[in-house]
Amino acid sequence: MRMSSSIAIGFSQAEDPQEAAYQASMIVKNQMNSHSIDMAILFVSIHYAKPEILDVIKSILNPTRLVGSSTAGIILSHGIFNRGLAILAINSSSVNFGIGSALYSPEDNPRNFGFELGRKISLDLKSSFLRQASVILCDGLFQYNNQFILGARESLGYSFPLAGAFACDNFKLKETFQFHQKEIYSNAAVGLLIGSDNHVAFSNKHVFKPLGKPRVITVAEGHIIRTVDHKPAISIYEEYLKDDAINLKNVFSSSPAALYPLGIYVEKLRQYLLRYPVDILSDGSIVCQADIPQDSEVHLTISNKDSFKNAATAAAQEVKEALGGHQAKLLIIFESMIRHKMLGRHSLLEIHAIREILGYSTPMIGMYSFGELCPLGLGDSPTETYLQNGSILLLAIS
Amino acid sequence: MNNSLFLSLLPVYLGIIIFILLISILYFWLTLSSREEKIRQLEEAHKKMMRSFNELDEQAKLIVKTDLELNKAQEELDKRLNGLNTLQRASRQINQALNEEDIFEKLKSALFEELGFSRTLIVVNDERQLPKIRTFVGFDDRKVKQIVESLYKDEHLKNALNEGHSLSSISAPRKTKEKMTHVFETEHYVLAPIITQTGTLGFIFVGNRYDAPAVTQGDEELISILSGQIGQSLENTQLFDKVFRSSQELEIKVKERTKQLANALAQVEEINRKKTEFISAVSHELRTPLTSIKGYAAILMAGKIGEIPDAVKERLFKINTHSDNLVNLINNLLDIARIESGRIDLRFGIYKTKTIVDNIVDLLTPQITNKEIKIKLDVPATVTEICIDISQVERVFINLLSNAIKFTPKGGTIALSVLPVLENGFATFQIADTGIGIAPADLEKLFSEFFRVENTINQTVKGTGLGLVLAKDIIQAHHGKIWVQSQLGSGTTFSFTLPTSKEIFDKSKKTSPLA
Numbered sequence: 001m002r003m004s005s006s007i008a009i010g011f012s013q014a015e016d017p018q019e020a021a022y023q024a025s026m027i028v029k030n031q032m033n034s035h036s037i038d039m040a041i042l043f044v045s046i047h048y049a050k051p052e053i054l055d056v057i058k059s060i061l062n063p064t065r066l067v068g069s070s071t072a073g074i075i076l077s078h079g080i081f082n083r084g085l086a087i088l089a090i091n092s093s094s095v096n097f098g099i100g101s102a103l104y105s106p107e108d109n110p111r112n113f114g115f116e117l118g119r120k121i122s123l124d125l126k127s128s129f130l131r132q133a134s135v136i137l138c139d140g141l142f143q144y145n146n147q148f149i150l151g152a153r154e155s156l157g158y159s160f161p162l163a164g165a166f167a168c169d170n171f172k173l174k175e176t177f178q179f180h181q182k183e184i185y186s187n188a189a190v191g192l193l194i195g196s197d198n199h200v201a202f203s204n205k206h207v208f209k210p211l212g213k214p215r216v217i218t219v220a221e222g223h224i225i226r227t228v229d230h231k232p233a234i235s236i237y238e239e240y241l242k243d244d245a246i247n248l249k250n251v252f253s254s255s256p257a258a259l260y261p262l263g264i265y266v267e268k269l270r271q272y273l274l275r276y277p278v279d280i281l282s283d284g285s286i287v288c289q290a291d292i293p294q295d296s297e298v299h300l301t302i303s304n305k306d307s308f309k310n311a312a313t314a315a316a317q318e319v320k321e322a323l324g325g326h327q328a329k330l331l332i333i334f335e336s337m338i339r340h341k342m343l344g345r346h347s348l349l350e351i352h353a354i355r356e357i358l359g360y361s362t363p364m365i366g367m368y369s370f371g372e373l374c375p376l377g378l379g380d381s382p383t384e385t386y387l388q389n390g391s392i393l394l395l396a397i398s
Numbered sequence: 399m400n401n402s403l404f405l406s407l408l409p410v411y412l413g414i415i416i417f418i419l420l421i422s423i424l425y426f427w428l429t430l431s432s433r434e435e436k437i438r439q440l441e442e443a444h445k446k447m448m449r450s451f452n453e454l455d456e457q458a459k460l461i462v463k464t465d466l467e468l469n470k471a472q473e474e475l476d477k478r479l480n481g482l483n484t485l486q487r488a489s490r491q492i493n494q495a496l497n498e499e500d501i502f503e504k505l506k507s508a509l510f511e512e513l514g515f516s517r518t519l520i521v522v523n524d525e526r527q528l529p530k531i532r533t534f535v536g537f538d539d540r541k542v543k544q545i546v547e548s549l550y551k552d553e554h555l556k557n558a559l560n561e562g563h564s565l566s567s568i569s570a571p572r573k574t575k576e577k578m579t580h581v582f583e584t585e586h587y588v589l590a591p592i593i594t595q596t597g598t599l600g601f602i603f604v605g606n607r608y609d610a611p612a613v614t615q616g617d618e619e620l621i622s623i624l625s626g627q628i629g630q631s632l633e634n635t636q637l638f639d640k641v642f643r644s645s646q647e648l649e650i651k652v653k654e655r656t657k658q659l660a661n662a663l664a665q666v667e668e669i670n671r672k673k674t675e676f677i678s679a680v681s682h683e684l685r686t687p688l689t690s691i692k693g694y695a696a697i698l699m700a701g702k703i704g705e706i707p708d709a710v711k712e713r714l715f716k717i718n719t720h721s722d723n724l725v726n727l728i729n730n731l732l733d734i735a736r737i738e739s740g741r742i743d744l745r746f747g748i749y750k751t752k753t754i755v756d757n758i759v760d761l762l763t764p765q766i767t768n769k770e771i772k773i774k775l776d777v778p779a780t781v782t783e784i785c786i787d788i789s790q791v792e793r794v795f796i797n798l799l800s801n802a803i804k805f806t807p808k809g810g811t812i813a814l815s816v817l818p819v820l821e822n823g824f825a826t827f828q829i830a831d832t833g834i835g836i837a838p839a840d841l842e843k844l845f846s847e848f849f850r851v852e853n854t855i856n857q858t859v860k861g862t863g864l865g866l867v868l869a870k871d872i873i874q875a876h877h878g879k880i881w882v883q884s885q886l887g888s889g890t891t892f893s894f895t896l897p898t899s900k901e902i903f904d905k906s907k908k909t910s911p912l913a
């Protein structure tokens with residue numbers, strides 16, 4: 001069954017959030033030609049993360065389902081915007097969506113948090129539709145991600161592909177927001193389960209290369225690296241950054257550590273998982289976004305603009321192959337905000353490279369994230385989900 | 399035998415054993431020394447490899463250092479480009495502002511966020527030269543007031559601003575820096591004065607808290623340019639405001655003066671109306687007794703009530719002549735009054751231009767012949783007809799031609815011509831003489847009631863001073879224009895226009911008849 005659908009994307013940068021929501025909604029409404037909206041995905045820069053925008057969108061578009069996330073930047077086919085509000089609206093007879101949200105509080109078990117989200121989105125999807133993939137948008141400041149992912153996999157199925165992104169703000173990493181129907185949350189995760197016979201393809205690439213001699217994580221506790229080669233973990237950065245190591249405690253996006261994520265070699269994936277240090281403790285331990293296996297080989301990693309573009313090209317090529325000759329009808333991009341920061345005014349080069357491969361007519365929307373969630377592994381259809389930093393994730397529906 | 403053989407061979411055996419032993423020892427020794435060599439070699443190789451490894455690691459450190467520098471340079475370059483782009487956009491927007499409020503409306507938080515600042519404060523003095531907060535982002539109301547109070551109390555900071563110096567967290571002296579950080583509760587900042595030609599008008603402050611990257615020299619330059627731009631725009635808006643106010647004042651004055659003039663005009667019109675009514679009433683009242691006087695004079699002159707002496711007859715003749723003049727005067731006054739009050743109904747008809755001109759000239763031929771004046775007529779074929787009230791227009795022709803005859807010396811020339819080109823459907827007639835001409839000062843008053851040019855001819859020939867007024871009124875009633883050109887001693891030319899059709903008359907507006 002082929003996808004019979006209408007897709008619209010509205011965007012606004014109006015100063016007032018309600019005005020921006022109104023303008024973007026009206027663009028969508030005009031493009032949808034009176035079709036009802038089954039699913040709306042909302043990406044907003046932190047300035048627009050206000051509850052009142054949801055009232056405006058609801059009153060104009062009245063989408064059956066809505067999820068969204070705050071972001072450090074919005075990716076559209078005609079440009080990249082650090083400030084703005086974008087709405088993706090879908091009407092489709094052949095694709096169904098299940099959505100849900102889960103709130104996390106420190107006394108909760110992170111695994112239950114993930115499980116709850118998976119359960120809710122499963123329940124919301126009509127049983128007649130074949131589950132294809134899920135997209136999860138989670139608070140970027142959440143740190144117990146292995147447990148969260150494990151919980152989600154428990155409820156959705158261990159081999160079920162999870163994709164998604166960790167929300168961010170304006171590069172400050174102080175507070176991020178998630179949207180679900182008429183609610184706006186922090187410390188939450190929202191999810192979207194795609195049910196369809198259409199092809200859904202993922203690809204995730206980073207193209208960071210290991211730098212210098214290998215070191216060993218000698219003590220790790222969950223998502224905290226205590227020591228590397230029996231020295232405080234921070235020493236790995238101090239040795240390489242010398243004088244600049246003084247800036248390691250800066251806000252993350254302006255810390256030099258953002259340029260050189262830790263690369264942890266995972267034998268079974270035969271690739272490096274990237275981890276950004278999100279905090280540095282007083283004893284020199286490095287706090288990461290997800291668990292770090294003890295005794296792993298670790299390097300500082302490095303990349304450059306050309307490699308970023310190559311990664312985007314490779315991901316697009318992989319998606320194209322995975323779609324098996326079917327034209328992508330919708331492309332969603334989740335990309336590390338650090339790549340955006342490093343690419344600066346060249347950020348659009350990646351987007352051009354992707355569009356060149358997947359087609360200039362394919363509707364496209366994306367957000368810059370603080371961590372990408374994607375199935376990794378060997379073989380044609382990797383199903384084990386990992387949190388990756390510094391990468392680009394493409395999700396295409398044919 | 400066997401024993402002896404054994405004994406005899408024993409040395410051989412022993413020799414062989416010893417030989418084998420020696421060979422084995424030699425082999426063992428050789429193997430041992432080779433293994434040691436290998437170990438030594440391996441150790442050497444390991445050392446070499448470790449050295450290379452460490453060297454590679456050192457190279458990696460060098461790569462990181464270089465890469466960091468490149469990244470910093472690129473980040474700064476991106477920031478500068480983005481800043482310049484934002485600045486250009488902001489400049490364009492504030493340059494379009496028409497008032498001060500507009501300028502600060504355009505300087506929204508998005509602009510400063512794009513420049514990389516989360517805190518902004520713009521203060522510009524008001525008309526009383528008191529600091530007025532125009533825009534702030536990242537502070538609360540209370541804090542902003544505190545900042546402004548502290549800043550203007552601090553003589554050092556105030557002087558720095560008044561002298562036009564910008565201050566930043568990278569360029570300010572330590573003490574100033576500490577003071578600024580304390581006042582603004584902001585670690586990374588730029589403070590730039592807003593300067594106009596009249597001096598420092600205020601300041602712009604931008605900054606970030608401790609957890610943001612430090613400001614750069616580029617930031618300081620950028621904010622200084624922006625503050626200069628704001629100053630320039632403020633000056634422009636003040637200038638615009640001044641011009642706008644002057645124009646408004648002028649407009650008010652023009653309106654007031656127009657109102658005064660309209661009132662005056664209404665008064666004049668009212669007076670004129672009353673005058674016309676008065677003239678009309680008086681003329682009617684005068685005409686009745688005058689008719690009686692003329693009648694009685696005629697009876698007496700005819701001798702119907704007895705013969706009268708010649709001296710009396712002569713006086714009666716004068717009474718009759720003066721009465722005729724008086725009747726003419728009263729008729730003219732009545733006509734003027736009727737036309738001006740709109741009580742006259744023009745009876746339009748289409749007339750051949752050539753016929754009208756010929757008839758008029760025929761009518762005046764005796765006077766023309768008497769003074770031996772040459773008359774030139776020029777009626778082009780392009781203007782064949784005019785649409786007029788013939789009885790009225792004839793009076794215009796007669797009036798103007800009579801004047802021309804009166805003021806043209808014997809043997810002079812009068813030219814009556816029609817211009818070949820129509821002006822908006824109106825035909826232009828010209829009556830030119832070679833008479834004594836009119837002084838420029840008199841030309842302006844020529845169409846005023848009872849005005850008569852002071853010259854020798856007028857002193858001898860009587861007139862009412864109403865002929866040209868009547869001609870003007872008749873032309874105006876036809877929606878035409880009348881004007882005069884003259885040069886003393888050379889002659890005078892009267893020109894007037896008349897419609898060529900009723901449609902042209904209807905379409906045209908009644909305007910001032912004097913061109």
